[in-house]
Amino acid sequence: MSQFLITGGAGFIGSALVRFLLQETTHQVVVVDKLSYAGNLASLAEIKHHPDFAFEQVDICDRAALDRVMAQYQPDRIMHLAAESHVDRSIDAPIAFVETNLVGTYHLLEAARHYWQKLDSIRQKEFIFHHISTDEVFGDLPDSQAFFTESTPYAPSSPYSATKAGSDHLVRAWHRTYGLPVVVTNCSNNYGPYHFPEKLIPLMIINALAGKPLPIYGDGGQIRDWLYVDDHARALYCVVSKGKVGETYNIGGHNEQRNIDVVLAICALLEELAPQKPAGIAHYRDLITSVADRPGHDQRYAIDASKIERELGWRPQESFESGMRKTVSWFLTHRTWWQAILDGSYRLERLGLNDGR
Template structure:
């Protein structure tokens, strides 16, 4: 038995691949384009593992997808492949449309053709799991109820609009072609192997480097934080027992403002890796100009996945964040492998001198 994972060298996809092979002997065909956010070093422990077959390729390359499906006949496809950073989508939206819309369409068409060749048990058991985001739902006010699966789509950035489009394609291919799909919409992930342009790893690395800790605007934007290993567990449950055609929201039950997150990181570093001058890392916090159209609050109602599949997060925000900070303290080699000149230039454009991460 084999599954095909797309985007499996990225943050969530890479964690999923590592977690899957730690839990199962079922092989993975791992397709990743290796853009700036894809990193083979994340998968270094699998270099000699015959259960892991890595293929560099693009989900928008129909011939590549067709070949992998025919050669390996996977029982499931799990799609993580996406351009995924709001700031980058504002800076240049074209790649987001190409990967998140055109790429998903191409992948769906290849999978539909492959599914048409199946019969009997392989056809009955086949699944296509699409991993999406809570950002498709738009923004909440402080008093609004969290996003449920029935919440209308109201994307506010090029990134979230492109992910919303991909979700709609998934739904349409199920309704029109009876493709056995599953969709998950998750809240903000954090944990090991997170690309260091995102808030939590950026804060950790800037703090350790003695640089400013940039916080957009007043820092009161609220996000629900989900430890990535909890997310991987949720995805395994959905793939195993999720109802075909259904959407499952996956959240961490951990709403925090961005400023609270940054202060929590500073407090952990004060304890785990004190500054040489014994001052708090919080002294490095700097407020920078807010990004255009910054959504104020996201929050996930994960009652459905708890009720139907028995999943709930194992980590609290405090326990997951402590593990994350410890991981970055212990893996400076991985960080240096991903922090390229291109990354430095991009962060400088976004945050000015306050974002000079490494």
């Protein structure tokens, strides 16, 4: 049994990882999350009473609070997912991305380094700092035959991806300079249950059910590699358990899709699973609307995930079709979860989470 400290554990990917750890392993988990707009305690509701779970409402920019949490819980594994992550928000208000993704990662690295240096030699060898990043740090892929590999040069296009790239560099520098044992993963676009409604797939599902327009940037020809979030959680556990210190692993879903095709797939599933449409709507696809493209929009991302398969034995279990069906079905049967986000009431809920074991 190990003690896992998960930053951003009330977010989309973080909560999927926490649920996986507590439902599929015997490890203990403490979540550190400041509960910004994207942090949602309802995403942790099914494991909130688990005896091996604890929650700490802490901002990773608060070094004193981080020191306290590490001293109290004595983690063996730190998995860092706390980040501002929405590209459009980063264009409108980049300072929050600089503060969380860069300054916050710095404070977490320093807290982890000082904590690790005080461990005995056996626990030092067992300790790992796992930094979870994105394929967006690599920028655009104009060549339709190319893929991002672990050695692809960084070329971020947005304030979001630039600050994530900076955080990746900080983590590697703390390994090179101080010897902090780290691994880094860069993942493709995630989707699945508990996905915050501002992102493409949940936004399209929710808007379609309400009979609202389905806005697509430009012609919708942008290509992304889609990774089902539970597959990502399994990959993260694989890397933190078996990955080699100092290495980077790309995690992809082997599912390249144009944005327009993603939306059309959602519409087709809704025709089957939610045939009772809002008044005046003949077909869900009729709601698709083209809007002006966003500044600096990358055309294509695609991950070469052969390294993690070859060295650690991980492959995604879900195809795009099976994962999308699960996702649309989940949003249809969990309306209370996303309606609470739309009306803002989710930020008032605290669900009686314990502050310590």
